[in-house]
Amino acid sequence: MKCVKIQWMCLLFCAAIIAVSGCNTSKQIKGGKNFNTQNIEEDTLDEIVLNFSKEKKYRASYPIDFDLLNTKLDLQIDWQKQHLPGKAILKLKPHFYATDSLVLDAKGMDIIEVALMDKQGNRALLKYTYDSLQLKINLGKTYTAKDTLQIFIDYVAKPNERKTSGSAAITSDKGLYFINPLGKEIGKPTQLWTQGETEANSCWFPTIESPNQRQTNEISITCEKKYTTLSNGILTATKDLGNGLKTDTWTMDLAHAPYLVMLTVGEFAVTKDKWRNIDVDYYVEQDYAADAKNIFGNTPEMLEFFSQLMGYDYPWQKYAQVIVRDYVSGAMENTTASLFGEFVQRNKRELMDLNFEDIIAHELFHHWFGDLVTCESWSNIPLNEAFANYSEYLWAEHKYGKMEADKMLQNNLILYLSEAQNKNVDLIRFYYDDKEEMFDRHSYEKGGHVLHLLRNAVGDEAFFKSLQLYLKTNAFKSVEIHQLRLAFESVTGKDMNWFFNQWFLNSGHPKITFTYAYKNDTAYVITEQQQNTGKGLIYELPLKAEIWSGNNSKIYPIHLTHERDTFKFYAATEPDLIDGDAERILLGTKKENKKVPEYVFQYKNHPLYLAKYEALQKLKVAQEEDSTAKNTLIAALDNSFYALRKYAVESIKLSSDSSPEVLRKIKWIALNDKHPNVRTAAVQKLGRLKDSTLLNTFMQCLKDSSYATVAEALKAINTLDSNKAMQLAKPFENDKNYELTDALSTIYSASTSTQANNFFIQKFKTVTGYGKYPLMYHYANYLSGMNKATVLSGIELLKNQALSTEAKLMISAGKGAIKRVLKQFESKKKTLENGNKEATVNLQNGYENIITKANEALDFINKQTEEEKKN
Template identity: 50%
Template sequence: MRKLSVNQSIITIAYILFLWLPAVAQQPVAYRASAPKLHDLVHTALEVRLDYAKQFLYGKAAITLQPHAYPMDSLQLDAKGMEIREVALLAAGKHTPLQYSYDSLQLHIKLNKTYQPGEKYQVYIAYTSRPNLFKSEGSAAISSAKGLYFINPDSANAGKPVQVWTQGETEANSVWFPTIDKPNQKTTTQISITAPAKYVTLSNGYLTAQHNNGDGTRTDTWKMDQPYAPYLVMMAVGNFYVHKEKWKGKEVSYYVEPVQAPYVKQLFGNTPEMMSFYSSLLGVDYPWNKYVQVVVRDFVSGAMENTTATVHGDFTYQNNRQLLDENIWEGNIAHELFHHWFGDYVTTESWANLTVNESFANYSETLWSEYKHGADGGDYTNYNAAQIYLTYSPEDEHKHLVRFDYDHAEDLMDRVTYQKGGRILHMLRNYLGKEVFNKGMHLYLTQNAYKTGEAQQVRLAMEEASGKDLNWFFDQWYYGSGHPYLDMQYAWDEASKTQTVYIQQTQTGKTFTLPFAIDIYVNGKKERHDVWMKTKADTFRFVLAAKPQLVNVDGDKILLAKKTDHKSLQEYVYQYFHAPLFLDRLEAIQQAAGAQQDGDARNMLVAACKDKFFRLRTAAMDSLNMQLPEVRSAALPVLLAIARNDSSTLAQAAALNAIGRTKDSAYLSLFREKINSRSYSVQAAALNGIAAIDMPMALQYAGQLEKDSKDLLSWAIAGIYGRSGDTSKLAFFSKQLDGMFINRKSRMIAGYLLLLSQTSNADLFKTHFDNALTHIRDYKQYKAQGRFVPLLQMVHDKKEAAHLPAQSAQAATAVKEMSN
């Protein structure tokens, strides 16, 4: 897990859940075969009644099956942690008891006869689901695997809604209904939910009936006529506001808490456009009868693509002021929708092949960004994902994309399956061309509709679309591990007018086969040379009319590789102004940032502050060294204009932050003006600017802004309070953390601990330190509590230095707990 500087990093918060995932050294494990298909699920009919007091579900399941390939006289169902009350054959309305045994995980049923392949039969099971009694192990990606979740069922937590929801992936739905809980099964469903009549229910498919039972409950029946995998079955119950739209006559709805109703359209409003875009791109219209998105409390993952009914965690919520800066969840909304083709319409045949679900869904974020926000937007999203894989997970270099040797299925939900897999698809699209790649996706979907697929079927579809052999590509990227490390050097020979490019793969182990472009700029014009690298070291020579201003290796910026490029600073400056891509310009900004005493680099950075893409404007402004007089004089006129007039509030905030680094009181009036902005990011930057000049004034403004503060603004206030030493501000931290979603807590906790390190009051310290630990423990479900160890160690060291042994001991205990 990695801490992000939200809106101040080239990587955004949309990826925070994956940055939380720790890289774990892989131990040798057994081969994981695909689940054998002895029986096929055909239809699952459930009647479920919720018991909020016990947190039980009382269920009746009528499951229609048929032997897959061989005659069968027995059946094995997954049914985890249940109480089984009855097992019977259901025929002509009659229940004929069947012999069975149950080991708390699987239900073994002796059928009444031997059934032939294709011969349908129906078993009936009455059961009680007891999710809180089932001992399940979660993972870094999905923090719990008990399937069914009762949230605040006794209303003990005032202000927190009462909800029930489910989470099935990978194989947790069999905690709340018996099934063959494998991804290579498909079933239609009918689910009748009996719940308090005051609540809204949601499940897969369409609502066919509602019946008031006269006892304060209502039974809603949901029916799904198209087959889908058991792990995609869902249920949610709660007090939801429902906003409804239409797409080609199909329901498109958003279920949120009533207090969030004013923001729901702005939050989810791009969904119909996404449905149109993906339908056109894939040549397959959205294939299901509705699309609903529901936001629930305390969700155990980021979001889940249950067929027709995606679940999002409550960190999705943003108000209109947050959305003024950006919708940080837009990529995830796109991701889960795209799963309704790659994952739901065609489902991975085995968890080993999870890439056919998740790599495509991850890449869909790039495709959407490219369509909606232009080429720079798409490249920005793609770069973020590449950096998450390349920068944060060195152990992942040893993992294959398709893995049959995993320990737990959830282990596959990592940076390799998601971020690396998505970038592999990006390289494949570049190699094949966009139209051919899209045709390959279309073929894969239509050839395997409502069935399952694996990576080899993706290869075959792409080969059919392109006419090219792709075994080399899939062997290298899907069934191999790692990525290239490229060292690039250049030499110009004036006598022969020859430009030589030396490229070496410096990684240990295998050699990668790499097709890419080398763009050479001569006399202001670009020449493209398409090349292949097939050995550890290659030399490419080009006879040119004159010495080039720039040699740009990997001209499309497509390779998933770590690069050491020995271009000169002047070449990078030329690259910024002449090479067109987002990454061309970002590379130049990053190089110039370290050479701001050079006039060309400095001028380029100032020019980059006005880049057409606001992300690059912010990157340039964030890199300015405002302590250098030459930088200040060149940049300030540009920064002042951006701070007042830029169309992006994030760019305005970056300009204010850069101006604030001067600590010049001449700009105090500007900060006081911008403190009234509607944008939290602008307010945060203005507040930090005031704090750098006049801390008492900043404390006064912080007190005024406390009530309506979120994200960057609340973090800015936390930073000011943390440095203030004013222990009366501890209540601010406690209140903020109690109402804050987990992915926004870390900076608040940091300020909390900083302020606590400055108090000698034993009772005050104990109360608030215990409270801080409660919030740190929330990160344990993501195995991310270790990020707070340095802060806890700082508290310990300060208490020890101040000769406060009781407080020091409490901090030491916390360090030990969070280090495990």
């Protein structure tokens, strides 16, 4: 699963979200396309260590009393009631001990019948008790591990009528979701989809909901013929019922964990693709049919790459990918049918600015690490998620080169270190309050980086051979962390406890101070290390030091094992650069005593992206005092790698009085750089100058192929001439692109025209998902300057938007926008009463009406959401 997991998704608009809702979006999308990377050094991160006195409960693996062998479901859809009537047949056997009872997970259902079914299909009713969470069945006699039972259950799943919760990673645990079931929301498709992880599939079928169970399944779903269905495995039958309905049957004949079962129903355009003899299908909305291969088209190459790399061919019957509305996380690796949130759905032009290949790789790689080999318990979830996270690096390295991969590693480290300021836990942890806590930056980003360390510790050949052995040994089984360690020990012949204990079974990270010196033909690398949690743990860190003299360098292995280590290397002359982590693999923070000349040399000569970026970070700070630092930043504008050019654009101190050559260079980049992210950064940089002589440059940028560049150009023009920006914005009003919508919303928010109000009203009908967050924020700003009638109707619109979805962030954003309007008019009323004696009664009454309306809207939203919680 990928957390946007939320992360994952609103990065483009995180500032607007925070301003609107004030909520904490601790998870986000994708490992890092749009992050403003910081200096990953100890002194940039304020350390906060929280000590909790509350004792957490030990979380053992779930006991296996029964082996769940097969689940057969016959399902109907009641769109009107948002119910899912179903008949389930569960085939299972006692695991070891004899028993006369069975406990199934079944949340929020009506249980109509429970029976024991014989081979002929005859049913004998069984006694049971049901508490709305678990179904406890009296089997009527004692069965042993030699017996196989078939349990029949007639039930109705009612997901909207049960109390639900959620987490930062997965915002709801309803399990089954009806999207626009009555078709009341114009422009929004009617869909049904499921989300099983962690333990929510029991909201739509009875099961034993544990990651250490494995079952095959067969799902028959009856629905209107206009809908396309998707589930695990192969579509083995479609029956036309002759009344506008059909029944599709999906058969999954390879065993997988119950949380990986899925079902999706909706009107999709299906694009067919192929890998070897495996069907590879892409399910998107009809409007994006032409873009399906632009979104998912690298999937066959990924299948080939991962199959060869792992020495284990993709093990399942097919691979489908589907995009749905209102998804509660980032993406999910349901076996043979991965599900993605609508943020992935972008047209060809939008994909120029941002694509989600990393998430696509992440969910696909789960089909080896998570689906084929599954974590024994949620305590071991890094065995799923750390590998999926690292697959993003592996794919980027294969497809786009090491610089792109290292950029991803950099972003992951930033995310982990950010979380580590107030949370430090073991990767594999058996003590937690809620299983959802496991889906964090430790399990994902830190876990992926730990695998990168492991790869560097044993070498590429041993690393991938160990993974191949791990997969072959544990295929279609559940595992704990020790199975991974044993695979590495078997291949390398070495004891690996030292690595697994300090990285998987311990918390925190090292803080390293590197001191470099040269004296008497000897180069020194002196290291001092601490542990960020204050535990006193001393890490064993195999690194590589590098000594540079001119264009030549020598690399020396060093092994940090003490609080202070000193390494000496012969050097006939004083080196131009001494470096203690030549491969830039360190998982932690560091300080170094390098000076500007050394960073200039490092940028010019070191081949790695991370080393060059690190040098530019330091030179950015020194540019006003040191001309060589500034000149190196200017030279970086021509770097061959786009991310370094972009960082140079962002880092150079620029003003209207800056060197004409630098201004001309930034202007040229804004119009001509081959990468849209760099052009966008240049336009944004120039826009901050608020220089009217740049108006023509911004006008030219409106013809750019990049939506993001056009959006920044419109914003820049708005700072110079708001009336002109309004005129130029009009042709873009019907465009659905999020970046453009945000730019136009910014422009129109300062207007008092009817055109602007109509724009906002129309956009609320067409903008979907996370694009509505900034729209709410800007509409609140617009309403703050409007007349009573417009504001009253606007508050009603915001209220309805907040209640049109179950997404907690959307509800919070709607409330935040109304509160923003409320605050503005409370301030106006106070100013009027205190300072303006000529204020009319009508004006005062108008403000009071608006304040009353806003408070009533907030109360209504709170009441409705509280009622839903109670239900």
